[in-house]
Amino acid sequence: LDEKIWLTLSFGMIMAFMVITGYQTFALEMGPPSNNELIDPQKVDETAPFNEPGIKQIGENEYEVVMTLQVFSFNPMDIEVPAGSTVHFTLTSKDVVHGFEIAGTNVNAMVMPGHIQKITQKFDEPGKYLVLCNEYCGAGHQVMSTTITVK
Numbered sequence: 001l002d003e004k005i006w007l008t009l010s011f012g013m014i015m016a017f018m019v020i021t022g023y024q025t026f027a028l029e030m031g032p033p034s035n036n037e038l039i040d041p042q043k044v045d046e047t048a049p050f051n052e053p054g055i056k057q058i059g060e061n062e063y064e065v066v067m068t069l070q071v072f073s074f075n076p077m078d079i080e081v082p083a084g085s086t087v088h089f090t091l092t093s094k095d096v097v098h099g100f101e102i103a104g105t106n107v108n109a110m111v112m113p114g115h116i117q118k119i120t121q122k123f124d125e126p127g128k129y130l131v132l133c134n135e136y137c138g139a140g141h142q143v144m145s146t147t148i149t150v151k
């Protein structure tokens with residue numbers, strides 16, 4: 001009888017964890033980048049907005065950065081924004097899975113081919129922020145970095 005209790009208990013725990021994971025993924029949208037904005041990774045250069053990667057001012061203290069990632073660089077590289085700016089990043093990969101981590105902030109995203117990743121960050125503190133790829137993407141992974149200068 002003891003064994004049955006423990007079996008039931010552990011099965012119940014597994015079910016509870018699955019329900020929690022499902023809730024986080026779908027109800028809280030904590031899952032991987034959404035499937036509803038799929039693009040063809042072979043045609044990134046022809047697909048808006050990625051046909052015009054770059055930085056654009058869209059409001060007072062508000063910028064939009066359209067960026068493509070590919071082995072082993074970011075396009076555009078080394079962007080600059082004034083202190084106090086809110087920056088909306090729209091990212092995709094042209095080849096394999098890359099990471100987009102801005103050191104010293106909470107920004108840490110996965111950038112997958114075929115998916116659009118959107119992330120917003122406010123930069124209050126002036127400085128040079130290091131942007132790193134934190135997903136292993138091949139032989140040059142460790143040199144895949146750029147900077148965001150806030151002044």
Ligand code: CUA
Nearest residue numbers: 133135137141
């Ligand atoms: Cu890109 Cu690692």
